[in-house]
Amino acid sequence: MKRALRVAARRPALFVSLGFLLFVFASAVLSLLLPRDWVFSIDLARRLLPPSPSEFLGTDELGRSLLYRLFFGSSVSLGVAAAAVAVSSIAGSCAGLIAAEMRGIIDSAVERTVQLTLAFPGLLLAMALAAVLGPSVGNTVIALSITGWVPYARLARAEAMRLASRDYVAFARASGCSRARILIKHLLPGAAPSLIVQSALHLAGAILAESALSFLGLGVPAPYPSWGSMLAAGRTHLLDAPHLVIVPAAAIVLTVLAANTAGEELLETISGRGRTAGKGSG
């Protein structure tokens, strides 16, 4: 706890960005408690109202409150992105660690799959899949995870390969630890820091990708608000109601910026520690 506070004092950007992410995630969870009427009920008499004290962020093209849509949209956008990060990180880390531990055929099979996936631009594969499977929350998570696992697999494999030759792993092996135990107790903790950094950066990428798919109408279907689909709907009212674009745009950019900053600062915290350790041993 004390150490966490010291890091926070030295790295205010990390502190602020993590705090902001926590706030967005908390509001995403809380927004599920909103009465559905506030988010979905259409009132054409009140359409395209500008932001005002009584209607904080104004209303959209169907007279729905933009504040509640944005609020509820955070649970859709972040929920899909977080699910994609969870699926990708678990699948990728498992594939990478197992490949490094088993070597041989399994390793080269994982390597080939990685190469093949990297041959496609990630977003293109996600778009093609979403187009073929049809727009839905589940399909969006699948489309994002199908390319998302690759960096985790590469990181986990590289870290596990590096650690496998260490004395403590050799000792564990010699003292009769099972492969599963070595993987979970000895290799995974060593790979964890870089996997955590990757998942922060991936969260930023996944929010962008989900918004891109929803912007193109390939992601989360209407009437569920996602920040991307809100932006797409608002684009036709750029002239008469620019707040319909500016509000979801700001939500996307701020959240992605926070996740990117958090990832970058975490990376520097880790590599800074690694560098001093390297100096000490040399």
Next chain:
Amino acid sequence: MKRVARRLVGIVLLLYAAASIVFLMLHLIPGDPAAVMLGDGASREDIEALRHQLGLDRPLSTQYVAWTGRLLKGDLGSSFATATPVTDEILRAFPATLELALIAFAFSLLIAIPTGVLAALRSGRLDDHALRWIALSGVSTPSYVSGPLLALVFAVSLEWFPVSGREGPGSAVLPALTLVISVSSLLSRMVRATVGEELGRPYVLAARARGENRWMAALRHAGRNALTPFLTVAGLQFGSLLTGAVLTETIFSWPGVGRLLIQSIQRRDYPMVQGCVLLIAAVYILVNSAADVLSAFFDPRPASREGTH
């Protein structure tokens, strides 16, 4: 020579694997692709006729062989929407995409290299921090955010450039600028990281000890060695410019392959979707392979290491 041949075989295999995945795409459609394509209210006869036309009534392996054969002849089938050959329409749209990608890439390099080197040289100072924040904000601003906002300011309010379309020299400015914002930020960060790493090496210190100034040392020595990792990332970025163009072209109604892809998805014109995905994937693979070959040319180290194995 052997290495070049092996790489060429690798590229061809990768292209073929990509084509196979694109072939399988059609068969991933839940239910009957013919029924999905025709939509609700299609008669049984129509669906059967389309199944026959697409060859979906034959076994998968026969379809695959036939598809490969037609692909080698450059035949990707005909569009459902317009009945024109897919290859013709894609080749008609491709120059527009290429134009946009090349303009955006050139300007991104022009911005990224000086700012990246500056940030690396001034590491830890105020200007480095400022550049890093600008670049990180640029990376966090997707084209579907920057595009509409640029259109709002420069096309709607100031009326400097057209809102959409591809007519006149001014029409490329806003879509290219949209792409430049994110790509130049990404590349600038990459330049800063690679040049910064090389600047800490002893040979740069030696060059400085001989009396070269910081900029010369950075460009002549560090820059040369940073070129290899930079080329790889630049290749990847050029490839993703093509995908990024899907969004940008849709936003600005730019008549390229990206907009064609989205239109075809909306019309359920699956042969056209397959063609667009295949073209983008093929260009992506070829550009990345070219970047690999180029970096091997500039830096023979990985090659000699491979030779000793």
